[in-house]
Amino acid sequence: MCLAAAQRTVADDFLPHSCHCYFLLAGASNLPILFHVEQVRDGRSFATRTVQARQRGRCIFTTTISFVKDGSSGPAGTQVSHSSAMPIDPATKLPVQPPPDDYDGEPPSMAQGPFQGTQIQILSPSGTSTDPRDKKTRQWLRSRGKITGGTAAHLEALAYISDSYFIGTVTRLHNLWRFPNFKPEDFDKLKPEMQERVRILHQWEGMGDDPRDMAGRPTLGMMVSLDHTIYFHEPKRVKADEWMMNEMESPWAGDGRGVVMQKIFAKDGTLLATCVQEGLVRLQPPEKEAKDSKL
Structure with missing residues (x-):
């Protein structure tokens, strides 16, 4: 929504090239949000x-967006150009291919919200590495239904989609248990409908196919996005x-935080955007420490 508000204040031939966001306070879903746009600079290019x-008079989120005038970069001979290539399918050794347009592979519980996706893949060069530095995640995503409103609307949708499963990549690469209210060892004690929901997610x-295989793995205690950058x-x-291919990896995690980098490709292999997000990622303390902390 912040991108949408900002785009309404620039000429149609100015396109966003970078967006730097900070999540400051938790928002309330039952209250309206007011968007205040400051025109910091208007140059020729x-x-x-x-x-x-803002909510209740407090700033809960802020972003600085830079726009560039279309065609202002000069003749082709004066530009430096390169781009990351479309990810390779390890099975075929060819660029990954999108799902069919009539794809309906989402479980009913996942087929909600404004965008559609495929199951996340977690890959490593060897296929067996457990080192988070070696692993990447891949997922195809697109908005649910056709978008009207031109380029601006498509960019707003991409910005929204880019936050999907983003900082959670750290937990997937570290193979963390994501449900702090119960342990994998207690999975069989859950009601059948809850077991099915957990298994599908x-x-x-x-x-993996069986949540019980996570027995003994560290448990996620807290995860919150701190900032988000889109180029x-x-x-x-x-x-x-x-369909857009989203590939994510994490170059670093430590000191209670993690960083994830994301590349978004069009289905023809064009690199559309690069995104970076840092978030708070903390493990649940071991059971003994958790009890001691309450004393």
């Missing part, structure tokens, strides 16, 4: 906007209602 999302996030490389080629 670049324009800058700062947007604050566990499989959907690429964590739009090819804004006019973004079609968020077509």
